[in-house]
Amino acid sequence: xxxxxxxxxxxxxxxxxxxxxRCSPISGHTSVYWYQQALGLGLQFLLWYDEGEERNRGNFPxxxxxxxxxxxSSELNVNALExxxxxxxxxxxxLGTGFLRGYTFGSGTRLTVV
Amino acid sequence: xxxxxxxxxxxxxxxxxxxxxxxxxSSVFSSLQWYRQEPGEGPVLLVTVxxxxxxxxxxxxxxxxxxxxxxxxxxxxxxxxxxTGLYLCAGLRDNYGQNFVxxxxxxxxxxx
Numbered sequence: 286x287x288x289x290x291x292x293x294x295x296x297x298x299x300x301x302x303x304x305x306x307r308c309s310p311i312s313g314h315t316s317v318y319w320y321q322q323a324l325g326l327g328l329q330f331l332l333w334y335d336e337g338e339e340r341n342r343g344n345f346p347x348x349x350x351x352x353x354x355x356x357x358s359s360e361l362n363v364n365a366l367e368x369x370x371x372x373x374x375x376x377x378x379x380l381g382t383g384f385l386r387g388y389t390f391g392s393g394t395r396l397t398v399v
Numbered sequence: 400x401x402x403x404x405x406x407x408x409x410x411x412x413x414x415x416x417x418x419x420x421x422x423x424x425s426s427v428f429s430s431l432q433w434y435r436q437e438p439g440e441g442p443v444l445l446v447t448v449x450x451x452x453x454x455x456x457x458x459x460x461x462x463x464x465x466x467x468x469x470x471x472x473x474x475x476x477x478x479x480x481x482x483t484g485l486y487l488c489a490g491l492r493d494n495y496g497q498n499f500v501x502x503x504x505x506x507x508x509x510x511x
Contacts, residue, residue, distance in 0.1 A: 289441070320501070328442075328487065328501035375441050387432050388499070390441025 287312070289391035291376050297397045298366050306361040306394045310378030317359040318379070318388060319351060323372040331374075334359055366398045402426060403490055403502035411508040415477055420505040422471045422488035430491040431464055431471050432499065435484045442487055445473075478509045 290309045298304050310317050319331040330343035334353035342349075348364040357378075363370055373395050377388035404423045412418055422431070430449045434442035446455050448464035448471065455462045459482075461474040475482055485506050489499035 325503075327503035328489075330500070377441070387434075387444035387447055388442075390434075390443070392440050 289376055289378050289389050291374075291391035291394050293394060294392070295395045295397070297399065299399055300366055300368060302366050304363045304366060304370075304396055306363075306374050306376075306396070307358065308361070308376030308378075308391060309358045310376075311380075311389055314378035314380050314389070315357055316379045316381070317353055317357065318377045319359070319361050320375045320377065321345075321372045322375055322393070323369075328375065332361065363396070368398050371396060371398045402500045403488055405486075405488060405502040405505050407505060408503070409506050409508075411510065412478055414479055414509055414511050416509075417474070417476050418478055418507070419472055419474045420486055420507070422473075422490075422502055424469050424490060426490070426492060427468050428490035428492055429468070431468070432489045432491075433462055433471070433473055434487045434489060436487060436504070437484045442485075475507075478507075480509045480511050483507060483509050 289311055292307045296304055316335040318333050320328040321331055322328050331345055332351050333341045337353050351361040353359045373393045375390050375393045377390045379388050380386055402424055406421045432447045433445040435445055436442040446457055446462045451466045451468045453464045459476045463472045471488055485504045487504045488502045491499050
């Protein structure tokens with residue numbers, strides 16, 4: 286089966302611009318999670334979508350937003366980009382809540398803000 | 400402040416050596432998972448532990464969940480260069496919210 290796919294793999298933006306990142310979960314997975322992996326900071330939870338609804342969000346400002354489409358794919362939007370937004374953005378999906386089976390991660394989108 | 404601490408931060412060893420890495424917290428977790436991440440890739444799930452005191456073995460890897468469900472360890476026997484990567488632990492504090500908290504990771508390098 287196809288894994289979690291993310292696009293684009295790399296994205297370069299200038300400060301103040303907007304970035305849109307996309308994620309397609311594994312077929313049958315209804316939950317999508319977004320994490321930011323900045324250098325030296327580990328994975329920081331951004332957003333969780335399930336069945337088209339935002340279920341939880343991490344401690345990030347409102348300029349980080351997203352949505353989940355009826356086919357369970359998801360978008361992460363980052364407005365008014367700042368230099369510190371440069372990071373690897375990882376999308377993961379799970380069958381059910383991930384409590385026992387964990388997440389399946391994509392390979393990420395490397396966002397560079399200059 | 401990290402909810403999950405991992406140690407050591409970096410570890411470089413020779414092929415064939417044994418090693419243990421640790422994941423510690425002051426919080427209780429209902430579930431704890433270990434992932435390995437290789438450069439340019441997303442983390443890959445290795446194991447899930449849910450019961451205090453639980454020990455799971457995956458070939459040369461042995462995972463243990465602390466009795467109080469606040470800490471965990473990963474032991475690798477006879478490490479191989481293919482074990483090189485970033486080892487992340489992730490804890491689920493409760494079923495509400497459903498997002499795992501990740502530790503900062505231990506970066507392991509196994510030299511041939």
